[in-house]
Amino acid sequence: MNYAKVLATSIYDAYHNDEFEWQDKFSEIKASLKEKTSSADLEGSYTMVTNVKLEDYDFEKQGFPIIIGEGTFFPLDRFLRYYYASSNSILQKRIALKLDGFEKYGFLAMAKDDAKVFLQGRKDRYGNVDRSVTLQITFTIATFDSKEYKAFAPLALSNNYLPVVGVIEKIEVYDTSDSKKIKDLGELIKSE
Secondary structure (H helix, E strand, O other): OHHHHHHOHHHHHHHOOOHHHHHHHHHHHHHHHHHHHHOOOOOOOEEEEEEEEOOOOEOOOOEEEOOOOOOOEEEEOOOOOHHHOOOOOHHHOEEEEEEEOHHHEEEEEOOHHHHHHHHHOOEOOOOOEOOEEEEEEEEEEOOOOOHHHHHHHHHHHHOOEEEEEEEEEEEEEEEOOOOOOOEEEEEEEEOO
16 A cells, blocks of 8 residues: 555555545556566666775775775665655655675775876865765665675664665776766775
């Protein structure tokens, strides 16, 4: 019923007060929900983008450390028209995207000379360096019975979030300081 109220609002609004019409429409909505859940693409890759700051250059390892806090997740919005759902419905919750092991991706390898040129190119007229870079994270969605999902779901649900867990495939780093000349800086390296 909550699915009908939130995600099939126009049908619900048009027919829920006519018990005879509603019976047929509600059966169609339930069939549509069943089809959508059974055909959900958990194998496909998805992408999200976020910004981080490069730490001071590590001369020994030849690259920039990046600090990503353990337990970091991305709070996303609620479903459109979530307020039509019953107060205890999961459709009332905001969505939390947790990228499993995100905090382990913490190093961008870059040769010393390249790093020097990169940082010099990011200086403003006062000598301040813009260390912000853009991450493009490619991931798949973890299934509900996966260890990744089970590790995050209780925390998310107890804080009124609907959990979604992404299994990271790769994290690409880009210099987007000039939107007309976006530069690929490489991939983040995962620590073991």
